[in-house]
Amino acid sequence: MRFRHFHTTILRSSRINAMPRRRNTSHFFEPPPSREPARPKTNRFTDSDIVKCNVAITNHLSNGQCAAALRLFNSMPRKSTVSYNTMISGYLSNGEFKLAQHLFDEMPVKDLVTYNIMISGNVKNRNLRAARRLFDEMPVRDVVSWNAMLSGYAQNGYLDEARRVFDAMQERNEISWNTILAAYVQNGKIEEVRRLFDSKERWALVSWNYLMGGYLKKKRLVEARQVFEHMPVRDEVSWNTMVTGYAQNGDMKEARKLFYECPSRGVFTWTEMVSGYIQNRQLHEARRVFDEMPEKGVVSWNAMIAGYVQSKNRVLAGELFEAVPYKNISSSNTMIIGYAQNNVIAKARDLFDRMPHRDCISWSAIIAAHVYNGDSEEALRIFIEAMRDGERLNRSAFVGALTTCADIAAFKLGKQIHRRVAKAGFDFGCYVGNALLFMYCRCGSIKEAYEVFERIEDKDVISWNTIITGYARHGFGQEALQHFESMKQASIYPDEVTMVGVLSACSHTGLVDKEKHYFYSLNKDHGIVPNPKHYTCLIDLLGRAGCLDEAQKVMKNMPFEADGATWGALLGASKIHGNTELGEKAAEMIFALEPWNSGMYVLLSNLYAALGRWEDVNKMRLRMMDTNVRKTLGYSWVEVLNKSHMFSVGDWTYPASGSIHAFLEELDLQMKDEGYVLATRLVLHDVEKEKKQHMLKYHSERLAIVYGIMKTPSGRPACFYKNLRVCEDCHTAIKLIAKIVGRLIILRDSNRFHHFEGGSCNCGDYW
DNA sequence: GTAGGGTTAG
Numbered sequence: 001m002r003f004r005h006f007h008t009t010i011l012r013s014s015r016i017n018a019m020p021r022r023r024n025t026s027h028f029f030e031p032p033p034s035r036e037p038a039r040p041k042t043n044r045f046t047d048s049d050i051v052k053c054n055v056a057i058t059n060h061l062s063n064g065q066c067a068a069a070l071r072l073f074n075s076m077p078r079k080s081t082v083s084y085n086t087m088i089s090g091y092l093s094n095g096e097f098k099l100a101q102h103l104f105d106e107m108p109v110k111d112l113v114t115y116n117i118m119i120s121g122n123v124k125n126r127n128l129r130a131a132r133r134l135f136d137e138m139p140v141r142d143v144v145s146w147n148a149m150l151s152g153y154a155q156n157g158y159l160d161e162a163r164r165v166f167d168a169m170q171e172r173n174e175i176s177w178n179t180i181l182a183a184y185v186q187n188g189k190i191e192e193v194r195r196l197f198d199s200k201e202r203w204a205l206v207s208w209n210y211l212m213g214g215y216l217k218k219k220r221l222v223e224a225r226q227v228f229e230h231m232p233v234r235d236e237v238s239w240n241t242m243v244t245g246y247a248q249n250g251d252m253k254e255a256r257k258l259f260y261e262c263p264s265r266g267v268f269t270w271t272e273m274v275s276g277y278i279q280n281r282q283l284h285e286a287r288r289v290f291d292e293m294p295e296k297g298v299v300s301w302n303a304m305i306a307g308y309v310q311s312k313n314r315v316l317a318g319e320l321f322e323a324v325p326y327k328n329i330s331s332s333n334t335m336i337i338g339y340a341q342n343n344v345i346a347k348a349r350d351l352f353d354r355m356p357h358r359d360c361i362s363w364s365a366i367i368a369a370h371v372y373n374g375d376s377e378e379a380l381r382i383f384i385e386a387m388r389d390g391e392r393l394n395r396s397a398f399v400g401a402l403t404t405c406a407d408i409a410a411f412k413l414g415k416q417i418h419r420r421v422a423k424a425g426f427d428f429g430c431y432v433g434n435a436l437l438f439m440y441c442r443c444g445s446i447k448e449a450y451e452v453f454e455r456i457e458d459k460d461v462i463s464w465n466t467i468i469t470g471y472a473r474h475g476f477g478q479e480a481l482q483h484f485e486s487m488k489q490a491s492i493y494p495d496e497v498t499m500v501g502v503l504s505a506c507s508h509t510g511l512v513d514k515e516k517h518y519f520y521s522l523n524k525d526h527g528i529v530p531n532p533k534h535y536t537c538l539i540d541l542l543g544r545a546g547c548l549d550e551a552q553k554v555m556k557n558m559p560f561e562a563d564g565a566t567w568g569a570l571l572g573a574s575k576i577h578g579n580t581e582l583g584e585k586a587a588e589m590i591f592a593l594e595p596w597n598s599g600m601y602v603l604l605s606n607l608y609a610a611l612g613r614w615e616d617v618n619k620m621r622l623r624m625m626d627t628n629v630r631k632t633l634g635y636s637w638v639e640v641l642n643k644s645h646m647f648s649v650g651d652w653t654y655p656a657s658g659s660i661h662a663f664l665e666e667l668d669l670q671m672k673d674e675g676y677v678l679a680t681r682l683v684l685h686d687v688e689k690e691k692k693q694h695m696l697k698y699h700s701e702r703l704a705i706v707y708g709i710m711k712t713p714s715g716r717p718a719c720f721y722k723n724l725r726v727c728e729d730c731h732t733a734i735k736l737i738a739k740i741v742g743r744l745i746i747l748r749d750s751n752r753f754h755h756f757e758g759g760s761c762n763c764g765d766y767w
Numbered sequence: 768g769t770a771g772g773g774t775t776a777g
Contacts, residue, residue: 054769085770116771123772147772154773178773185774206774213775241775248776272776299777330777 045077054086061090066099081111088114092121116144123152126425143171147179154183174204181207185214209237216245240269247276252285267293271300278307302330309338333361340369364396367404376404380413387420395432398424402435406442414439418452430460437463441470461492469501477509494526496534503537507544515541532558536566543573548582564594571600575607583607 053076060069073079073087084107091100104110104118115138122131135141135149146169153162166172166180177200184192193214197203208231215224228234228242239262246255259265259273270293277286290296290304301324308317317338324331332355339348352358352366363386370379383401386393398421405414418436426432433456440449453459453467464487471480484502487494494502499522506515519538522528535558542551551570555562567586574583583604590600601620608616 051769056769058769080769082770087770089770111770113771118771120771142771144772149772151772173772175773180773182773204773209774216775235774237775244775268775275776303777 050080054083057086064094066094066096081109085113085117089117097125112140112142116148119148123148128152128156143173147175151179154179159183159187178206181210185210190214190218205233205235209241213241219249221245221249236266240272243269244272250280252276252280267295267297271303274300275303283307283311298326298328302334306334309334312341314338314342329357329359329362333365336365336369340372345369345373360392360394363391364394364400367397367400371400371404379404395426398426398432399435402439406439411443414443428457430456430458430463434462434466437466441466446470446474461495464492465497465501468498472501472505472508475508477505480505496528496531499528500533500537503534507537507541512541512545532560532563536569539566540569543569546577548573548579564590571603575603
């Protein structure tokens with residue numbers, strides 16, 4: 001109210017314009033709304049009026065109302081440097097970097113604070129070079145400038161550069177010391193923190209908290225406790241950090257003791273106790289503390305809900321969710337994850353759709369929910385829509401989308417997401433990096449996988465495992481083993497998964513002795529007890545090498561029952577060496593153990609086909625039809641089907657008998673049954689099913705989509721595509737289908753399919 | 768009552 005009154009005073013007054021009024025020439029600036037009259041010149045716009053305006057501008061900016069702030073700013077007949085500084089700083093905190101930069105460039109007189117604001121703005125934008133340029137060009141620097149630069153280097157991991165800045169500072173205050181301490185703590189250099197700490201007498205409370213936190217980060221509880229005991233004063237952060245430290249390291253007893261000693265238990269500390277019990281899987285205790293809490297914040301509610309969600313207790317989670325007096329985005333997000341984990345995707349979706357506001361976690365949660373439920377198409381559809389609508393997406397959303405691409409081998413889409421990821425600056429960490437790596441490995445692009453691997457700055461055991469397994473899978477045994485050696489040199493300890501990759505690399509390269517050595521020293525060298533997968537690798541190796549007897553002996557002596565994969569290794573070996581008897585035995589075992597395992601039908605029919613036993617191939621086909629296997633994966637079905645009719649498919653050639661029509665009839669049946677068949681080289685699509693049209697957008701270069709196969713009036717088979725623009729890659733795939741069906745007529749610009757347009761393929765650039 | 772630099776965890 002006061003402000004409005006003051007505003008009218010400006011409007012009424014006229015004259016004085018000590019500082020030349022800035023004309024609103026830039027396209028960055030919004031024009032003032034027309035209902036406000038042009039501002040007359042004022043005669044009494046005092047310094048105190050400027051301050052009042054500045055305060056009002058600050059208020060607007062802190063409410064995120066940049067336009068209102070700018071209107072007021074432009075209406076000021078006279079502005080001080082502080083007015084500019086306020087505007088710039090407000091723009092920066094609202095993420096309007098360009099506008100801030102523009103105002104900075106236009107500013108008539110820049111002072112020390114102006115530069116400091118811009119330096120910190122650039123630092124927050126991770127533009128260290130620009131920050132440094134400003135720092136170097138500013139005429140005078142104070143301790144704030146130095147601190148801003150210091151924190152820039154420190155927070156972005158340039159520890160050495162940060163230290164150089166710190167050493168060069170003539171004047172240091174508490175913040176300078178704390179910034180450098182924080183840098184060392186965050187990078188786990190606790191010894192350096194200790195050295196710095198010992199170099200000075202008196203320390204601020206915050207610094208003590210840093211030191212303690214540093215020890216806790218390294219799980220050095222005893223030293224952390226010593227720091228805690230020696231602290232001259234403690235605040236809530238100190239207490240809470242120590243309590244959390246115990247809780248996170250599983251010592252709830254000590255956490256609880258300290259918690260009740262704590263002089264003032266704030267909501268934060270209470271919540272930490274709740275999450276502590278949850279992390280240690282003591283849900284009842286957590287609930288007890290939760291019920292005891294004098295006042296509960298929304299975070300406490302969410303923590304408790306998350307606890308029930310984690311323990312898959314959907315009912316209690318749901319009850320609590322309904323009871324929350326004040327829900328926020330995070331409450332709903334937690335529940336979405338809960339529903340997803342309990343396979344009630346519809347509820348998750350319903351909640352998501354009803355949310356008034358969504359944040360990046362909501363998006364990643366709903367994407368993950370669909371991924372988790374195996375609905376890759378929907379997951380990707382949501383991701384792409386969010387992307388197109390300019391939603392802010394976090395790393396998890398990208399990881400979810402990339403994982404889905406890996407699942408369905410959507411290479412091109414994966415590549416596009418990679419570009420987006422790089423643009424968002426997410427591609428260096430191992431979290432997103434591993435997902436990219438996995439996607440490229442799964443899509444068979446080992447070269448790109450390696451490039452991604454090289455770029456990951458903090459490679460963890462998963463990064464190494466993925467690249468090693470990737471190499472092994474694609475027949476680069478030597479490369480896999482080389483990376484295994486580099487991994488050990490990088491002091492990353494191999495785990496069970498690593499060793500599966502290493503063993504299978506040996507099998508695929510035929511390094512019999514090496515693999516035996518690795519297998520029998522698993523425990524001695526790496527402390528790993530061989531699991532069924534390791535045994536399967538060994539059996540696979542022996543089988544490939546032709547030692548079928550030895551392979552069977554190993555299998556007999558395994559400490560566990562053979563599973564489908566183990567028998568599968570034997571079946572594969574039987575196929576290579578043409579041992580039908582053993583192959584059939586293995587296949588029977590697999591059919592008994594895993595009737596859904598469609599790959600085994602392919603292996604066995606391959607075996608029969610290699611021996612020219614076409615009748616048996618056909619039997620396989622019929623057997624597959626009897627079970628519901630063929631519904632699980634079109635790929636295997638088409639493989640067996642092709643063989644049973646003796647066609648050429650892709651790289652494989654079988655004696656052609658010309659039974660194209662029989663093939664087509666079965667294909668028709670299949671399509672009626674399932675709507676569509678997805679195969680590595682072949683995708684058939686039922687036109688009726690509109691919702692499956694999304695597939696159109698996601699197929700990779702290895703897949704082609706055809707909207708159905710029909711018989712033309714002349715009785716010849718034809719493929720047609722509707723609304724589908726086709727690139728070279730897809731065309732190649734379609735030609736492949738032509739090979740299968742014998743003859744292909746593509747009805748393009750016919751009356752019925754007049755939607756077809758030339759141009760780029762739908763599988764290409766999608767956004 | 769106007770602008771700039773540093774803590775816990777999520």
